[in-house]
Amino acid sequence: MSNPGATEPRELHRRLQAIWANLPGFGTLSAVNHTSIGRRFMVTGAFFFLVGGLLAMLIRTQLALPEQDIVGAHLYNQLFTMHGTVMMFLFAIPILEGFAIYMVPKLIGARDLVFPRISSLGYYCYLFGGMIILFSLFFGVAPDSGWFMYTPLSGSEFSPGPGSDVWLLGVTFVEISALAAGVELTVSILRSRSQGMTLRHMPILCWYLLAMSLMIVFGFPPLILASILLEIERATGLIFFEVAGGGDPILWQHLFWLFGHPEVYIIFLPAAGIVSTVLPVFAQRPIVGYRWLVLAIILTGFISFGLWVHHMFTVGIPHLAQAFFSVASMLVAIPTGIQIFAWLATLWTGRVIFSLPMLWIFGFLVIFVAGGLTGVMLALAPFNWQVHDTHFVVAHMHYVLVGGMFFPLIAGLYYWLPQLTGRMPSDLLGKTGFWLTFLGFNGTFLVMHLTGLLGMPRRVYTYASGTGWEWTNLVSSLGGFVMAAGVAMIILDVALHFRYGQRAPRNPWNADTLEWATAMPPAPYNFASLAPLPTRHPLWDNPELGESMAQGQHGLTSTGHGRRETYGSDAVTGRILHIIHLPTNSWWPLAAALSLAVVFMGLLLRIYPLALVGVGVTAVFVLRWSWENGVHPNAAPLNVSEPEDYPLHSRTQDGPGLWGMVVALMANGTLYLSLLFGWFYLWTVAPLWTLPPENPLSLAPLLLSGVLLTLAVIGYQQLVTGLRRRRGRPLKRQLWWVTGLGLGHFLLLLWVLVSAPLEGTVRAHDAVLTVMLYYLLIHSGTGVVLTALQxxxxxxxxxxxxLPYETIVLRPFWLYTLGIYWLGLAAFVLLPMAWGGG
Amino acid sequence: MVPSIATVLAGISLLILSGCSGPYSTLDPASQSAREVAIIWWWMFAVSVQVLLGVVALWLYAMFRPQRHFSQPRAQRIQNQWVIWGGLVLPTVAIIPLLVFGLPVGHRMLPLPLEEGEPVTIQVTGHQWWWQVRYPQQGIELQDEMHLPAGVPVDIELTSADVIHSFWVPRLGRKLDAIPAYHHVLRLQADEPGVYYGQCAEFCGFGHAHMLITVHVHSLEDYNAWLEEVGDE
Amino acid sequence: MPVNGQRALHGAHLVMGLVIWSLWFVALYGSLSVVCSLAPPAIEAGPLNWLNAGLLVITLLTTGLLGVAAWRCWQLSPDKQANNFPLGRFMGRLAAAIYLLSAVSTLAVGLPVLVLPPCI
Structure with a gap:
């Protein structure tokens, strides 16, 4: 048992290092630490950026001159599909997730994220999914129906090869990592801030990252559902998007863009957060309009979910409905305008130091504002009807994404490089890189607006002479190569700085935020002691803070227990509630990701028994992983020097796990609502929708099953009420009762499914119903297993x-299962009966 | 020298316009609806360029202007002014006229009921990778080729036999997707006789780049004569 | 967290305005789509029909609700001079602004029902 006052700083660091270090050698693959995982995400993302860039160069080579046949239509279609897929799913989102994973604990004065093993799982899912997608290119079976995968083109009839499966399965695999990061970051930002950091004291970047995380939680499930449905349709013939049986290809577009538009802001918001962080440092004053910015962030987060139809203005939706989406799309100009003018006001009232990161931010401003303006144009339906699916949109989108994401990202790279590596990059190479990139980018895409206005559609592998598109395409291609040279310069700069970069002084830019209080490069535990942070600008208020934290003069310095610890606090006020003990290095995430890879490969190669085995093995791994929690010897066993000031979170009734459960259920609920949306959509809109002659489900067992579930959940409620009062009937017997009731419910439901004459390959109605029943079964089954484990x-x-914590964490899951069961019954069985069909 | 300035201006605009013409150019409209969109475009372009230049100029000035010290309350006031005028008022002022002029333009492009008579109806079906064009009254069927009367509203009934395509003749007006089992109506009305070109705009697979259509617009008499001639066959 | 008798607004108010906006948006677009596929009003009537009128009514009601919420939050947020509770002021003012902008968004997005026919 260590006495913090008595521990000498050097000794404290040594002990913390022993607790927090990754295992040596190959053991590093078991790392769960956010600094390591964040770095891996960012390096892998940068690699995929280069892959995507290479594909772009091939595209521009093919289009440089008319009537070329360098790659041909077949390969070209793979190239542009892969370019979009790689850039969106394997570069932009993961690299920003990695950035957030790396930064968040450092910004809020914590030692790690609250679910470190989830970070690790997320990384491996990203890596393996990305590899599946990438390797398809080498085998010549890359997806080739566009990164938007519109059905029926992506369906089994018109894309019989494995390309579409690679996309659907690979991207879904990668999205596990996005959801993992979304849940984990949300809970970390809300529940592990250091003492006194209220919501109004959060560094502005945390607001941006919080919005990004929540948007991932609500934005990704529609695409995951759509991918699952399309993969089922391709593999088994169940009808969802095929019109002949009552499906509808437009449903795919709705689900895809319900994800696809928020996705643009998911990658823009963190980048804007970088701007809001870097710009005040070089203006040498706090950002003005903090509250305005928070307002803009929250507005953007929501309104961006109300724009998706503006990608579908030409599918024949009524003009009035398009007008709603037109106005909503233009409204986004307001939060964007607020941010741009808040930045401007910060410069206006500051004393600006012009540096390399500021150059990139200037480039961001020019390009992004231009992209925003063309965005307002595209929001107007009649103009959109002309230029939709032309190169005008390609130009607009690259202005928004490259301007809005890539430029701030490089600003951030140059800004944080000293923090990451402890060395300074070269100013000369950096400036050359910027100008080449900036001029090359505008050379490529400025003139591309005109190409689009002159009528050149997107995704054509070649074009005829005499169309008027010849010179604009040539200019675009030349510009593209200049931009590539700029990127090469940046890579060179970063590569050389490891060898030749000057040692960076501590806090070289005189920044205000806490990540500069770590060692450079940072230690795995970030801070030797955790200071109270009742301020937005900890290092401006107290430049010595980093020193005193490293000296161990603040909280949480005891090390004798061997636990990884950080503070858990109240979501609004930042008051410390408990000490979160975090898991240490673990092989379970890698094992689970590997077995998931077996599942996905089994599905891809259509070796379904293999996939089934993979599912079983994954379940075993994940459950075994969950076993090492609470007072398990590998976690925080009892009687090992419990802290005296605050309890350990697993000894309380509220902790990150509970919030993680609720946030994960929000994502899950979004998936469920997307399925309900699909049901109602097909029912009302699909041109050839038919109801079966009679209701295929037997109502009595269905109701009985629901009653059993209700009893199980009531039992669980009572059990938790007893636990909260720390008394009540014998816990074990109650848990087994709930397990038994749940199992009865599960088996009845299974029987309903098996005995129902469902013909999903004939009618979309039956197909959606089948999916709903499986969804309910998975939840009931999971609830039963988890309760049995309890x-x-x-x-x-x-x-x-x-020790009631875990049982309390499981409660929302049962409530959710109850809710979806009855809601599903009402929507899928009772409503159609009342309607007079089925 | 007023005339010479006028000449120069005319020359420049001719140069710009010739750069904007082309067989598929939306900036070289040949129908009322395409023309209205082109006009909206030029307005939006002009305003956007000014906004962009204005913001960039302000930004540069804010970075490099002589440094002054601001008290916190004064900084607060300046900030509020920038955000309110730039972030709230500017977008609102820009958006309102855009919608006021833009929404009616969109409305006029729709296949609204005509005050008198019925529009000419042509059925177009997208196939991988060709357009099937049918004149139901006359029993005419064409491939990748269409004949229209000038100055008369034409309703094109769009559908697809396989994947989603998009029918678009840029100089005549908006595009609309051809979706299996859906029958959407696209209203076109060409000003003048001539030959116009279209291309599938929605990615539809291997042959997407070569899914073209030629539209021959005739005077009403010639069009009727053409119908007689071909319909008789 | 009670400080000087003041309470910080519940954190949910920071998103409630936009949640209401989202629900209204779903109702607006959903009911338009469903009615247009089941029982579309005649095109000739233009924007003057029961569907547009219904959409206008829910738009105005939602706008009013959000406006009242904005006003209430503004009233509840502590005065700058009156106390030393900046967190309460921050939360209150922010929530009020979000309710207000949600109200504006509702009205702006809903206004096209005044000029456009619904189902074409």
Missing amino acids: GLRVGYGYVSHN
Whole structure:
């Protein structure tokens, strides 16, 4: 048992290092630490950026002159599909997730994210999914129906090869990492800020990253659902998007863009957060209009979910409906305008130091404002009807994405490079890189607006002479190569700086935020002691803070227990509530990701028994992983120097796990609502929708099953009420009762599914119903297994009236299962009956 | 020398316009609806360029202007002014006229009921990778080729036999997707006889780049004569 | 967190305005789509029909609701001089601004029902 006052700083660091370090050698693959994982995400993302850039160069080579046949239509279609897919799913989102994973704990004065093993799982899912997608290119089976994968072109009839499967499965695999990051970052930002950091004291970047995380939570599920449905349709013939059986290809477009538009802001917001962080440092004053910015962030987060139809203005939706989306799309100009003018006002009232990051931010401003203006143009339906699916949109989109994401990202790279590596980059190479990129970018895309206005459609592999598109395409291609040279210059700069860069002084830019209080490069535990942070600008208020934290003069310095610890606090006020003990290096995430890779490869190669085995193995791994929680010997066993000031979170009734459960259920609920949306959409809109002659489900067992589920959940509620009061009936018996009731419900439901004459390959109605039943079954089954495990853990002494945490964490899951069951029954069985069909 | 300035201006605009012409150019409109969109475009372009230049100029000035010290309350006031005028008022002022002029333009392009008579109806079906054009009354069927009367509203009934395509003749007006099992109506009305070109705008697979259509617009008499001639066959 | 008798607004108010906006938006677009596919009003009537009127009514009601919420939050947020509770002021003012902008967004997005026919 260490006495913090007595521990000498050097000794403290040594002990913390022993607790927090990754395992040596190959053991580093078991790392869960956010600094390591964040770096891996960013390096892998940068690699995929280069892949995507290479594809872009091939595209521009093919289009440089008319009537060329360098790559041919077949390969060209793979190239532009892969360019979009790689840039969106394997570069932009993951690299920003990695950035957030790396930064968040450092900004809020914590030692790690609250679910470190989830970080690791997310990384491996990203890596393996990305590899599946990438390797398809080498085998010549890359997806070739566009990164938007419109059905029926992407369906089994018109894309019989494995290309579409690669996309659907690979991207879904990668999205596990996005959702993991979304849940984990949300809970970390809300529940692990250091003492006194209220919502109004959060560094502005945290607001941006919080918005990004929540947008991932709500934005990705529609695409995940759509991908699952399309993959099922391709593999088994169940009808969702095929018109002949009552499906509708437009449903795919709705689900895709319900994800696709928020996605643009998911990658723009963190980039704007970089601007809002870097710009005040070089203006040498706090950002003005903090509250305006928070307002703009929240507005953008929501309104961006109300724009998706502006990608579908030419599918024949009524003009009035298009007008709603036109106005909503233009409204986004307001939060964007607020941010741009808040930045301007910060410069106006500051004393500006012009540096390399500021140059990139200037480039961002020019390009992004131009892209925003063409965005307002495209929001106007009649103009959109002309230029939609032309190169005008290609130009607009690159202005928004490259301007809005890539330029701030490079500004951030140059800004944080000293923090990451402890060395300074070269100013000369950096400036050359900027100008080449900036001029090359505008050379490529400025003239491309005209190409589009002159009528050149997107995604054509070649074009005829005499169309008027010859010179503009040539200019675009030349510009593209100049930009590539600029990127090469940046890579060179970063590569050389490891060897020749000057040692960076501590806090070289005189920044205000806490990540500059870490060592450079940072130690895995970030801070030797955790200081109270009742301020937005900790290092401006107290430049010595980094020193005193490193000296161990603040909280959480005891090390004798060997636990990884950080503070858990109240979401609004930042008051410390408990100490979160975090898991240490673990092989379970890698094992789970590998077994998931087996599942996805099994599905891809259509070896379904293999996939099924993979699912079983994954379940075993994940459940075994979950076993190492609470007072398990590998986590925080009892009687090992419990802290005196605050309890450990697993000894309380509220902790990050509970919030993680709720946020994950929000994502899950979005998936469920997307499915309900699909049901109602097909029912009302699909041209050839038919109801079966009679209701295929037997109502009595369905209702009985629902009653059993309701009883199980009531039982669980009572059990938790007893736990909260720290007394009540014997826990173990109650848990087994709930397990039994749940199992009865599950088996009845299974019987309903098996005995129902569902013909999903004939009618979309039956197909959607089948998916809904499976969805309910998965939840019921999971609830039963998890409750049974709780029963077992009572036997091991891991759960008791004094250790009620885990059982309380599971409660929202049962409530959710109950809710979706009855809602599903009402929407899928009762409503059609009332309507007079089925 | 007023005339020479006028000549120069005329010359420049001729140069710009010739750069904007082309067989597929939306900036070289040949129908009322395409013309209205082109006009909206030029307005939006002019305003956007000014906004962009204005913001960039302000930004540069803010970075490099002589440094002054601001008290916190004064900085607060300056900030509020910038955000309110630039962030709230500017977008609002820009958006309102755009919608006021733009929405009616969109409305006029729709296949609204005509005050008198019925529009000419042509059925177009997208196939991988060709356009099937049918004149139901006359029993005429064409491939990748269409004949229209000038100055008369024409309704094109669009559908697809396989994947989603998009029918677009840029100089005549808006595009509309051809979707299996859907029958959307696209209203076109060409000003003048001539030959116009179209291309599938929605990516539809291997042959997407070569899915073209030629539209021959005739005077009403010639069009009727053409119908007689071909319909008889 | 009670400080000097003041309470910070519940954190949910920071998103509630836009949640209401989202629900209204879904209702607006959803009911338009469903009615247009089941029982479209005649095109000749232009914007003067029961569907547009219904959409206008829910738009105005939602705008009013959000406007009242904005006003209430503004009233509830502590005065700058009156106390030393900046977190409460921050939350209150921010929530009020979000309710207000949600109201503006509702009205702006809903206004096209005044000029356009619904189902073409």
